[in-house]
Amino acid sequence: MRGAYQDLILPDIRQMVHEDDLDGLAAFCGVVHPAMVAEILEELEDTQIWIILNQASEEVRVEIFEYLSLRHQAELVERLETAQLSRLLEWMSADDRVDLLTRLPAIRREESLRLIAQAERNDIRRLLQYDEDSAGAIMTTEYASLPAAITVREALERLRQQAPDSETIYYVYIVGEDRHLDGFISLRELILARTETQLSSIMQRDPIRVRASEPREVAAQTLARYNFIAVPIVDASDRLVGIITHDDVLDVVQEEATEDAYLQSAVAPLEDTYEETPLPVILWKRGIWLLFLSIVALMNANVIDHYRLTTSGSQEIPATAGLASLILLFLPLVMASGGNAGSQSATLFIRMFALQPSDERSVGGPLVDASLIWRELIIGLCLGGTLASLDFLVAWTWFGRSVSEAAAIALTVVTVVTLGTSAGTLLPLTFRRLGMDPAIMSNPLIAAMIDVLGVVLFYEIGLMLLT
Amino acid sequence: MRGAYQDLILPDIRQMVHEDDLDGLAAFCGVVHPAMVAEILEELEDTQIWIILNQASEEVRVEIFEYLSLRHQAELVERLETAQLSRLLEWMSADDRVDLLTRLPAIRREESLRLIAQAERNDIRRLLQYDEDSAGAIMTTEYASLPAAITVREALERLRQQAPDSETIYYVYIVGEDRHLDGFISLRELILARTETQLSSIMQRDPIRVRASEPREVAAQTLARYNFIAVPIVDASDRLVGIITHDDVLDVVQEEATEDAYLQSAVAPLEDTYEETPLPVILWKRGIWLLFLSIVALMNANVIDHYRLTTSGSQEIPATAGLASLILLFLPLVMASGGNAGSQSATLFIRMFALQPSDERSVGGPLVDASLIWRELIIGLCLGGTLASLDFLVAWTWFGRSVSEAAAIALTVVTVVTLGTSAGTLLPLTFRRLGMDPAIMSNPLIAAMIDVLGVVLFYEIGLMLLT
Numbered sequence: 001m002r003g004a005y006q007d008l009i010l011p012d013i014r015q016m017v018h019e020d021d022l023d024g025l026a027a028f029c030g031v032v033h034p035a036m037v038a039e040i041l042e043e044l045e046d047t048q049i050w051i052i053l054n055q056a057s058e059e060v061r062v063e064i065f066e067y068l069s070l071r072h073q074a075e076l077v078e079r080l081e082t083a084q085l086s087r088l089l090e091w092m093s094a095d096d097r098v099d100l101l102t103r104l105p106a107i108r109r110e111e112s113l114r115l116i117a118q119a120e121r122n123d124i125r126r127l128l129q130y131d132e133d134s135a136g137a138i139m140t141t142e143y144a145s146l147p148a149a150i151t152v153r154e155a156l157e158r159l160r161q162q163a164p165d166s167e168t169i170y171y172v173y174i175v176g177e178d179r180h181l182d183g184f185i186s187l188r189e190l191i192l193a194r195t196e197t198q199l200s201s202i203m204q205r206d207p208i209r210v211r212a213s214e215p216r217e218v219a220a221q222t223l224a225r226y227n228f229i230a231v232p233i234v235d236a237s238d239r240l241v242g243i244i245t246h247d248d249v250l251d252v253v254q255e256e257a258t259e260d261a262y263l264q265s266a267v268a269p270l271e272d273t274y275e276e277t278p279l280p281v282i283l284w285k286r287g288i289w290l291l292f293l294s295i296v297a298l299m300n301a302n303v304i305d306h307y308r309l310t311t312s313g314s315q316e317i318p319a320t321a322g323l324a325s326l327i328l329l330f331l332p333l334v335m336a337s338g339g340n341a342g343s344q345s346a347t348l349f350i351r352m353f354a355l356q357p358s359d360e361r362s363v364g365g366p367l368v369d370a371s372l373i374w375r376e377l378i379i380g381l382c383l384g385g386t387l388a389s390l391d392f393l394v395a396w397t398w399f400g401r402s403v404s405e406a407a408a409i410a411l412t413v414v415t416v417v418t419l420g421t422s423a424g425t426l427l428p429l430t431f432r433r434l435g436m437d438p439a440i441m442s443n444p445l446i447a448a449m450i451d452v453l454g455v456v457l458f459y460e461i462g463l464m465l466l467t
Numbered sequence: 468m469r470g471a472y473q474d475l476i477l478p479d480i481r482q483m484v485h486e487d488d489l490d491g492l493a494a495f496c497g498v499v500h501p502a503m504v505a506e507i508l509e510e511l512e513d514t515q516i517w518i519i520l521n522q523a524s525e526e527v528r529v530e531i532f533e534y535l536s537l538r539h540q541a542e543l544v545e546r547l548e549t550a551q552l553s554r555l556l557e558w559m560s561a562d563d564r565v566d567l568l569t570r571l572p573a574i575r576r577e578e579s580l581r582l583i584a585q586a587e588r589n590d591i592r593r594l595l596q597y598d599e600d601s602a603g604a605i606m607t608t609e610y611a612s613l614p615a616a617i618t619v620r621e622a623l624e625r626l627r628q629q630a631p632d633s634e635t636i637y638y639v640y641i642v643g644e645d646r647h648l649d650g651f652i653s654l655r656e657l658i659l660a661r662t663e664t665q666l667s668s669i670m671q672r673d674p675i676r677v678r679a680s681e682p683r684e685v686a687a688q689t690l691a692r693y694n695f696i697a698v699p700i701v702d703a704s705d706r707l708v709g710i711i712t713h714d715d716v717l718d719v720v721q722e723e724a725t726e727d728a729y730l731q732s733a734v735a736p737l738e739d740t741y742e743e744t745p746l747p748v749i750l751w752k753r754g755i756w757l758l759f760l761s762i763v764a765l766m767n768a769n770v771i772d773h774y775r776l777t778t779s780g781s782q783e784i785p786a787t788a789g790l791a792s793l794i795l796l797f798l799p800l801v802m803a804s805g806g807n808a809g810s811q812s813a814t815l816f817i818r819m820f821a822l823q824p825s826d827e828r829s830v831g832g833p834l835v836d837a838s839l840i841w842r843e844l845i846i847g848l849c850l851g852g853t854l855a856s857l858d859f860l861v862a863w864t865w866f867g868r869s870v871s872e873a874a875a876i877a878l879t880v881v882t883v884v885t886l887g888t889s890a891g892t893l894l895p896l897t898f899r900r901l902g903m904d905p906a907i908m909s910n911p912l913i914a915a916m917i918d919v920l921g922v923v924l925f926y927e928i929g930l931m932l933l934t
Binding site for chain 1: 502623627636658691696716717718721723724727728731732756760763764767770771774775792794799803807810821909910911912915916918919922923926
């Protein structure tokens with residue numbers, strides 16, 4: 001139902017922009033959920049996006065904008081004048097605003113901050129201070145709070161006033177002098193209580209809290225453990241400084257799982273999604289690990305060489321020479337290079353599937369952009385080429401192999417890495433297409449298949465170049 | 468702050484149970500958050516747990532019980548009489564109840580269902596019908612709903628009545644005839660609206676929904692995308708049948724990430740956490756994949772053998788024989804076995820860390836139970852032994868190797884797999900202990916280190932047995 005939505009509406013929107021149908025676009029922004037509008041906008045050009053956003057009311061515009069990916073947001077505001085940018089920032093919610101500001105160049109950040117009201121500015125600067133992975137960095141300062149010495153009736157009255165500026169009014173924090181966190185009460189409890197009851201008599205004292213300086217995972221786990229909608233964040237003196245809400249925690253959990261999956265397959269964590277990350281960044285984040293792992297594998301070849309030379313002295317084990325010795329020494333390197341590059345691709349694609357909006361996962365639709373598959377091929381060639389160059393040099397100089405022997409290794413490595421990358425991309429993709437879990441194409445399984453490929457290629461290339 | 472909590476209170480609780488201080492235990496259950504009580508109970512014996520649970524009020528008892536792990540819940544109810552079990556089930560929330568029921572033996576399930584009121588029973592049977600991975604299986608039927616033709620004042624009145632039986636009253640669904648989902652309104656909007664307004668004029672029409680038959684990930688992603696607290700679940704005729712709340716979605720996201728991480732490292736998904744899964748189940752879930760991967764590696768040895776025999780005919784490449792040829796053929800197998808077993812351990816432990824409650828992650832505390840490390844050693848020996856037996860047989864019969872050669876392979880494999888499993892356990896553990904991200908100990912890195920180990924061991928064992 002939702003799957004067809006985007007495909008149906010996108011051509012209409014494109015036409016409206018083309019025909020300058022501003023009323024139609026305004027109606028579209030007003031009626032459709034901002035998250036859905038944002039998803040449709042992601043498919044358009046930056047200029048088109050601004051045409052549409054400008055038709056929405058200021059409030060809705062900011063809402064839509066906040067649903068766009070951070071990378072896209074940063075790109076879009078490049079076109080804005082400083083005054084416009086400041087206005088946009090002023091309307092944004094505190095946590096999203098800080099996320100965007102950290103992505104802007106320092107000069108632009110300072111320029112736009114100067115045009116924002118002093119109170120807000122202090123708020124922003126405080127949030128910008130927190131360590132990137134701390135609870136403080138993902139909290140919002142827009143929470144609902146009340147004093148303890150008022151009645152439930154008054155509390156509901158005041159909440160109505162706070163509602164427009166609060167991320168949630170379902171959880172209300174009771175603060176004392178100097179914003180010290182004294183208690184907590186949920187809107188549910190307020191609704192159920194008698195209107196003349198004092199908050200102090202029904203509030204929960206000493207509520208569970210997280211320090212702003214603690215890692216953001218601590219906040220995520222606390223909220224998850226107690227099934228909270230939000231968790232209060234306090235400073236070192238136990239003063240309430242913000243809240244972290246359930247939706248932020250979901251993002252944290254997803255990001256942490258992605259980071260762990262990447263690291264586990266030897267890909268340095270990426271700032272954006274894999275699709276959005278530029279090619280040079282990917283080459284660096286994957287290549288640096290592959291190079292390191294190749295160096296370990298070359299050290300391993302050295303160990304094998306040591307044993308080969310030691311054992312060749314004994315009568316019973318004759319020396320191996322030529323192709324066989326080349327393969328004995330460098331087959332582990334070839335296998336590791338292909339397997340590791342393939343595992344990287346598989347992990348990146350499987351994680352991409354896991355994070356994809358559900359409607360794009362429907363059978364039949366395009367699972368990934370064809371350009372991503374081509375990009376993966378280029379990545380394979382570049383990574384393979386780099387590793388092959390290293391291997392060629394080390395085999396030729398350190399191991400004293402002939403140029404044609406070193407070339408055989410290099411040629412095998414570049415082929416195996418490219419094929420490994422392709423297999424790591426296409427196998428999970430095929431499984432997904434068949435409606436099966438792509439994660440079944442595990443890294444060891446892909447590595448095992450590439451191992452066979454590596455043996456065949458190494459022998460064939462060796463026979464071709466060396467005989 | 469919370470970290471010390473458990474350590475401080477556990478000895479007190481043990482003593483209270485020992486001294487039969489029922490009032491103290493009742494006070495403990497009444498004051499401390501049920502999630503925290505549950506965490507402390509997880510450390511105690513089943514009989515002790517029941518002593519404590521019986522001191523809590525029925526409502527709190529069920530709440531605490533629901534926070535226990537599913538496996539623990541199933542164990543605990545084994546001791547209950549059918550009447551007691553029925554009573555417990557009646558008090559449980561609809562989704563948690565169904566989860567527990569699916570874990571019970573069929574006879575026991577039927578027995579206890581018979582004692583539950585007819586209306587509830589129908590409800591349970593309906594939920595039990597849904598496919599395990601569908602949205603229907605994780606939804607709860609305890610949602611707040613209202614007709615469209617009432618005023619805000621009436622709506623708030625009715626919500627007060629529904630509150631005790633609703634998982635959340637912050638999202639209210641407007642249902643028409645035959646429970647057709649007509650609209651949605653949040654409690655925030657209700658609080659802000661004029662009391663005499665009709666719901667039909669302020670409700671959001673055609674709200675975003677998920678079909679009960681759709682995969683649970685679809686519900687999770689829908690909720691995540693729109694930052695909802697809950698998402699309505701409908702049947703094929705668009706009738707409201709339940710809701711899925713933010714906390715369930717967090718669980719789904721964690722479980723899916725865990726399942727993907729396991730599959731990616733060739734571990735079949737587990738029903739419980741790794742710590743809680745019994746040894747035979749783990750051996751099966753890990754062993755079946757390792758065996759399969761070993762068979763692929765043995766096929767690879769066959770390919771190498773084919774090339775070895777083909778190329779040995781040519782003048783320029785002399786035949787390799789003895790230890791060198793054994794190593795050429797079976798080194799990939801040895802490396803794959805050790806690397807794969809090590810990757811499994813590393814993934815299982817890294818995922819365990821990621822899911823651990825935050826207070827146990829504090830520096831200095833015990834990161835994992837020492838018994839888990841010993842268990843990992845036993846797992847390594849068992850898995851290594853199984854793979855070694857297979858390798859011995861295949862090398863001896865299929866490849867026609869001598870008994871001592873086959874024994875050299877087998878001995879190397881069992882050693883490498885055991886060491887690999889230990890490295891996969893201890894390296895992430897050490898990194899965690901040093902306050903670093905254990906995921907840096909990536910599977911390729913552990914595999915690369917085990918590769919070196921494999922070479923040294925294979926040569927040393929070969930030299931020992933064959934010369």
